[in-house]
Amino acid sequence: MKNLKTLYENIGLPRLIIALFFILLVVASLLLGFSPAALFSDVVRRWLMYGTLVLAMVPGIQSGIGLNFGISLGISSGLLGAVLAMEIAFVRDWSTVHGAGAPWMTLLLALAFGVLFAAIVGTLYGMLLNRVKGSEMTVSTYVGFSVIAFMNIVWLSLAFTNGELSWPLQGQGLRNTASLSGSFGGLLSNPDVVQATQPEWLHWLAFRVGDFTIPLGLILVFGLLCFFVWLFFRSKTGIAMSGAGENQLFTTSSGINVDRKRIQGTAISTVLGAVGIILYAQTYGFLQLYNAPLMMGFASVASILIGGATIRRARISHVLIGTLLFQGILVTALPVVNEVVEIGTLPEVLRIIISNGIILYALSKTKGENQ
Amino acid sequence: MDDQYLLSMSNISKEYYGNRVLKNVNLNVKTGEIHALVGENGAGKSTLMNILFGMPVIFATGGFEGEIVLNGQPTDVDCPHTAMNCGIGMVHQEFMLIPEFTVTENIKLGREIGETTALSKLFGPLLDKLNWKQMSGDSRKALDSIGMMNIEEYTKVAGMPIGYKQFVEIAREIDKSGIKLLVFDEPTAVLTESEADRLLEIMRLIAQKGIAIIFITHRLTEVMAVADSMTILRDGEFVARKDVKDTTLANIAELMIGRKVEKLVEENLLGERELSDEKIALEFRDYYVDMPGERVRGMDVKIREGEIFGFGGLAGQGKIGIANGIMGLYDTAGEVLAYGKPMDLSKLGEALRHDIAFVSEDRRGVGLLLGESIERNITFSAMQIKDEFLTKIGPMKILNKSAADTHAKDMIKLLDIRCTGPAQTAGSLSGGNQQKVCLARALTMAPKILIVSEPTRGIDIGAKKLVLEYLTKINRELGTTIIMISSELVELRSLCDRIAIVSEGKVFSIMHPDDPDAAYGLAMAGVREEVAS
Numbered sequence: 040m041k042n043l044k045t046l047y048e049n050i051g052l053p054r055l056i057i058a059l060f061f062i063l064l065v066v067a068s069l070l071l072g073f074s075p076a077a078l079f080s081d082v083v084r085r086w087l088m089y090g091t092l093v094l095a096m097v098p099g100i101q102s103g104i105g106l107n108f109g110i111s112l113g114i115s116s117g118l119l120g121a122v123l124a125m126e127i128a129f130v131r132d133w134s135t136v137h138g139a140g141a142p143w144m145t146l147l148l149a150l151a152f153g154v155l156f157a158a159i160v161g162t163l164y165g166m167l168l169n170r171v172k173g174s175e176m177t178v179s180t181y182v183g184f185s186v187i188a189f190m191n192i193v194w195l196s197l198a199f200t201n202g203e204l205s206w207p208l209q210g211q212g213l214r215n216t217a218s219l220s221g222s223f224g225g226l227l228s229n230p231d232v233v234q235a236t237q238p239e240w241l242h243w244l245a246f247r248v249g250d251f252t253i254p255l256g257l258i259l260v261f262g263l264l265c266f267f268v269w270l271f272f273r274s275k276t277g278i279a280m281s282g283a284g285e286n287q288l289f290t291t292s293s294g295i296n297v298d299r300k301r302i303q304g305t306a307i308s309t310v311l312g313a314v315g316i317i318l319y320a321q322t323y324g325f326l327q328l329y330n331a332p333l334m335m336g337f338a339s340v341a342s343i344l345i346g347g348a349t350i351r352r353a354r355i356s357h358v359l360i361g362t363l364l365f366q367g368i369l370v371t372a373l374p375v376v377n378e379v380v381e382i383g384t385l386p387e388v389l390r391i392i393i394s395n396g397i398i399l400y401a402l403s404k405t406k407g408e409n410q
Numbered sequence: 411m412d413d414q415y416l417l418s419m420s421n422i423s424k425e426y427y428g429n430r431v432l433k434n435v436n437l438n439v440k441t442g443e444i445h446a447l448v449g450e451n452g453a454g455k456s457t458l459m460n461i462l463f464g465m466p467v468i469f470a471t472g473g474f475e476g477e478i479v480l481n482g483q484p485t486d487v488d489c490p491h492t493a494m495n496c497g498i499g500m501v502h503q504e505f506m507l508i509p510e511f512t513v514t515e516n517i518k519l520g521r522e523i524g525e526t527t528a529l530s531k532l533f534g535p536l537l538d539k540l541n542w543k544q545m546s547g548d549s550r551k552a553l554d555s556i557g558m559m560n561i562e563e564y565t566k567v568a569g570m571p572i573g574y575k576q577f578v579e580i581a582r583e584i585d586k587s588g589i590k591l592l593v594f595d596e597p598t599a600v601l602t603e604s605e606a607d608r609l610l611e612i613m614r615l616i617a618q619k620g621i622a623i624i625f626i627t628h629r630l631t632e633v634m635a636v637a638d639s640m641t642i643l644r645d646g647e648f649v650a651r652k653d654v655k656d657t658t659l660a661n662i663a664e665l666m667i668g669r670k671v672e673k674l675v676e677e678n679l680l681g682e683r684e685l686s687d688e689k690i691a692l693e694f695r696d697y698y699v700d701m702p703g704e705r706v707r708g709m710d711v712k713i714r715e716g717e718i719f720g721f722g723g724l725a726g727q728g729k730i731g732i733a734n735g736i737m738g739l740y741d742t743a744g745e746v747l748a749y750g751k752p753m754d755l756s757k758l759g760e761a762l763r764h765d766i767a768f769v770s771e772d773r774r775g776v777g778l779l780l781g782e783s784i785e786r787n788i789t790f791s792a793m794q795i796k797d798e799f800l801t802k803i804g805p806m807k808i809l810n811k812s813a814a815d816t817h818a819k820d821m822i823k824l825l826d827i828r829c830t831g832p833a834q835t836a837g838s839l840s841g842g843n844q845q846k847v848c849l850a851r852a853l854t855m856a857p858k859i860l861i862v863s864e865p866t867r868g869i870d871i872g873a874k875k876l877v878l879e880y881l882t883k884i885n886r887e888l889g890t891t892i893i894m895i896s897s898e899l900v901e902l903r904s905l906c907d908r909i910a911i912v913s914e915g916k917v918f919s920i921m922h923p924d925d926p927d928a929a930y931g932l933a934m935a936g937v938r939e940e941v942a943s
Contacts, residue, residue: 275807278786279794288776292737292768293791294759352781 050347053400057345057364057393064371071378076250078371084228085366087257088322089342090265091315092335093362095308096343097268100353101277102304103284103297104168106340106398109179112164113157113312114332115190120153121317121326122197122204122213125222129201134221139237146223146321153313161309165302176350183336187329194328204326217326224324227256257322264314269355271307280304284351334394341365341394350402365393415479416441416622417462417591422476424457424468431457432474435648437641439591442620444613446633446654448666449643450724450897450934455626458643459593463493463500481590497590499583501597507575509568514542514549516567517582523548552585553577555619556612573605580612584621592616593624598632599726610636628724630659630935642666663931667899683886685907689715690750691859691891692766697744698915699728699735706731707915708744713859713893718885720906721895724934728915729895730771733861736761737768739776748859762795767857769848771864771895773841777848780837784829785818787836787847792854821850825880842873849877853884860884863895878905899930 047055068078092110099107124145128134133141164182171178195212199205204217218224225232230245230252237244244256271277282290283300290297316335320326343353346361369390376385417439424432432454439445447455460467461474464487468474478485480496487493507516523545524530524538549563558577567575576597583592594613598606613636617623625637633640634654642649642665649665692713699706706728713719721729735742735755742755748764755761761768770776779787792798799814800807818832825846829839836847845865852860862881866874882905884890896902902909903923910917911933919933 270806270808273809273811275793275797275800275809278790278809281782282779282790282794285779285781286776288739288770288772289779289790291758292739292770292776293794294738294762295794296758 053397054345054347054360054364057368057397061364061367061371064368064375068371068375071375073374074250080250080252081370082363082367084252084254084322085370086363087228087254087261088319089315089338089366090261090358090362091311091318092339093315093342093346093358094261094264094268094355095311095315096339096348097272097308097353097355097358098280098304098311099308100343100348100350101272101284102280102301102308103287103351104165104175104179104301104305104308105350106176106344107179107305107308107312108176108336108340109164109182109186110308110312110315110336110339111183111186111332112160113309114316114335115186116156116160116309117149117153117313117316118190118320118326118328118332119156119193120151120313121149121320122199122217122328123152124149125204125217125326126199126201128222129199129203142223142226142236146226146317149223149317150314153317154310157310157313158306161306162302164309165305168305169298169301180336184333187333191329213328215327215329215331217328219320219324219326223321226321227260227318228254228322229324254322257318260318264311265355265358268311276300276303337394337398338365338390341397344397344400345393368393415439416443416481418479419458419462420477420479422458422461422474422478424454424461424474426471430646432461432646433648434476435643435646436651437624438651439622439624440639441590441622442617443638444617444623444625444636446625446627446637446640447643448627448630448633448640448662450666450899453643453666454646455643456595457646459500459595459624459626462487462498462593464489494586497586497588498593499586499589499591500593500595501576501579501583502595507567507578510566512564512566513553513561513578513581514546514563516578517549517552517563517585518545519582521586548585549581552581555584556580556615558612571605573601573608576601576605576609577612580616584616589621591622591624593626595626596628597625598627598629606632628935630662630932631937633662634659659932659935659937660928663935663937664926664928665931667927667931667934683716685714685717687714691715691717691748692893693745693747693750694732695745695747697732697735697742697746699731699740699742701728701731701734701740704728704731704734705915706735709912709915709917711910711917711920713891715891716885716889717908718882718892718894718906720902720909721893721912722897722899722902722909722930722934723912723918725897727912729912730863731915732912733768733770733863733893733895736766736861737770759795762791762855765855765858767791767852767855767860769845769852769860769862769865771867773844773848773868774837777851778836778844781835783833784822784827784836784839784847785814785832788818788821788832788850788854789814791851795855798854817854818850821854825850826876840869842869842877845869845873845877849880857890859891859893861893861895864897865894866896866898866901874901881905899934903930 069075095110095113096107127148128141128145133144137144168175168178197213198211199213203221204213206212206214228245230247233242233245245254272281279290279295280300280303283295283297287297316332342361342365343357344361345364346357348357372385372389415438419437422432422435435454435458437458449455478487485496487496523541524535525541527537527539530537546563553561553563556577558581561574561577567578583589597609601609610632613623613625627633637654639651639653641651642662644666690712694709694711697706697709703726709732721732723729731740734740736746738755738758738760746753746755748766753760753764774780779790789799793800797807799810799817801810815832822829822832827843827846829843836844839847865877865881878901881892885892894902894906906923908920909923910920912918913936918936921929921933
């Protein structure tokens with residue numbers, strides 16, 4: 040009985056409710072006759088698709104800036120990197136020159152650009168957050184929103200020649216949604232793409248076992264990222280950063296420059312955001328520009344909170360559990376709901392309720408601890 | 411007998427969470443008398459006043475025992491409002507004034523005088539028109555009655571000198587009709603000398619009008635100058651009620667301090683050592699620390715190698731600032747030399763690199779990572795400063811979990827930290843065990859100089875003894891120089907070689923632990939007087 044109680048306390052009420060809801064949806068969809076394999080594959084795909092964006096929350100929280108709503112900065116950096124890489128690939132005509140290697144080069148170049156931009160922007164953003172200590176989350180929310188507005192102008196004014204990117208009628212500016220099918224879309228996760236474009240020896244990247252789809256390439260990349268973040272927080276710098284997030288005075292009295300650690304944490308978070316959006320686009324098969332990333336910060340924040348993180352402490356396990364539950368519900372809700380009632384927008388409604396609800400819950404919880 | 415007193419609080423006892431802070435205390439005040447309430451920090455003065463005012467904190471923690479008799483009537487003061495109705499007022503140490511309001515508005519706040527208008531007839535008195543003329547008149551009268559002719563009732567409080575704010579606050583209390591008893595809570599603490607003198611005069615003026623005054627202060631000279639009688643508290647116990655004319659400064663000081671009999675450190679641990687004035691571990695030269703509330707203002711002191719050196723003194727006098735400045739938590743000026751080498755305190759971690767470790771007085775705020783494991787807490791500083799408990803893998807320095815674990819277990823055993831293991835979070839430990847974790851972190855640095863600030867604050871007597879004994883032990887066995895900052899004189903006197911009493915940010919005097927109680931009391935109060943022993 041006592042063990043049961045500790046278990047309950049460890050899991051926490053919101054996570055318990057969401058987990059039960061998720062299980063309920065899974066059971067319901069199975070009862071309604073959906074294929075378990077398709078369901079499972081979908082959940083895994085979405086889990087990995089959002090995973091890195093949620094992982095980006097960890098350095099932010101650990102270094103003390105709280106929930107990084109400003110992850111849109113990283114997302115924008117990543118998107119900018121991706122469109123630049125695609126444009127270069129198009130101009131240099133990589134697909135005829137390099138064949139199967141072209142998508143890889145584009146992906147790597149996109150990541151390189153994205154990381155570079157994110158590192159610069161993230162450092163500046165970290166310096167900004169040091170000036171607004173105590174209200175980081177408010178400021179980061181606005182920064183997150185305004186950078187999207189700013190990037191809207193950028194997307195509109197970029198004069199690229201790649202037909203996949205620019206508006207079909209050939210004016211200036213980029214499309215709302217650019218397909219990655221000729222580029223790195225699905226390279227790590229879609230069996231059809233891998234088998235069609237890649238040589239035999241790379242077919243392990245994504246394959247099917249019966250009806251199950253195993254995106255092994257993406258699993259490895261995401262796993263590796265998680266491992267690096269985990270390892271980083273066991274390094275001297277990472278431990279100092281965690282300390283800075285937990286107790287500034289303590290860390291200062293141990294001779295550590297707290298402000299610098301916060302900047303590093305913010306920069307790493309932003310960089311992971313850039314990597315995250317590229318992996319997201321890779322899995323999704325499309326680059327979404329303009330207002331599409333507007334609420335991604337909220338979804339990431341909600342995911343890690345559902346996973347059990349607080350606004351001061353987060354672990355890799357929180358990322359894994361939270362993303363699985365949050366995305367799992369969204370994936371399973373749609374078919375189930377469609378079967379029962381005809382409200383097509385319900386998963387969207389559900390997403391808003393869950394994400395805002397859990398953020399509100401987490402914030403109110405923290406205030407309570409302070410009193 | 412009782413009816414000669416305006417206020418008589420008898421046999422007052424109060425417990426906070428099983429901790430008895432007041433034991434059968436009596437307080438009697440006559441009409442028109444200035445009665446001083448004196449005692450060290452933590453003697454129970456504030457608690458007694460909270461009871462008198464019926465503060466919610468008292469009732470939220472289970473009420474109190476004893477009786478309050480006001481004007482010969484047993485009175486049940488159950489909330490601050492009742493106290494106000496009974497004619498008890500308070501002049502706060504931190505001003506309860508609204509800066510953007512005028513003097514009149516502040517004085518009349520909550521007791522505004524209104525005129526009925528058509529609107530207020532309909533909607534009630536909240537819509538009364540304010541009678542400014544009468545309100546200004548009242549304020550003027552109150553200000554005049556305390557001799558503050560030069561404060562204009564229509565000026566804003568913001569921007570006034572601190573002393574004036576204090577007088578406005580007094581005027582507000584005077585203006586309340588039927589005021590019989592005024593409590594001044596350390597009113598002179600924030601004032602300049604001339605302002606303080608002025609305040610004392612005003613107190614006499616008020617007392618002449620037949621209003622009784624309870625005067626809480628640490629400054630014994632002020633007590634001697636203005637009070638008629640006094641009550642002395644020590645450790646929550648009533649020591650004496652005396653008339654000022656029957657007593658001397660030294661006498662009061664002695665009663666306030668009172669050497670307690672308990673021995674905190676076993677005699678055989680102490681032993682004798684040779685301390686040399688040639689070998690200086692730490693030297694302060696004209697040292698300033700800008701720590702709000704605990705400013706250090708020009709301190710010069712030399713601490714010898716292998717010594718246990720104490721800093722004592724009242725709260726707010728600056729002893730806490732000394733260590734926080736060295737550790738880089740607040741800005742400093744002046745010179746600090748460790749083993750003759752000057753330190754650049756603007757650089758973070760400078761003290762740690764000079765083998766100085768620090769155990770903070772603010773355990774939860776500075777001393778611990780409450781959400782992290784005991785192991786992380788113990789190893790943090792040594793890891794960051796000395797690269798201990800790390801394994802080098804390529805360019806990265808990664809935590810050596812097993813080394814950290816072993817060390818944490820050793821420390822847990824050594825200091826007898828009661829926990830489930832090194833993985834338990836520091837926040838879930840009891841106060842005493844948290845303190846041991848802080849100590850373990852400092853010891854992991856293998857310091858040559860260990861600064862401990864309020865090492866026994868908020869921990870029980872058993873743990874207290876253990877911590878003090880351990881400090882003595884590392885001093886004797888490892889030769890570590892220990893600087894101990896404490897509000898508890900008994901503690902300092904039981905293990906220190908020398909004790910510096912800090913007053914107004916400076917070392918007032920350096921004393922020997924065997925000096926008489928009266929000398930300590932006077933030094934704490936900042937009074938220079940030769941004491942015949």
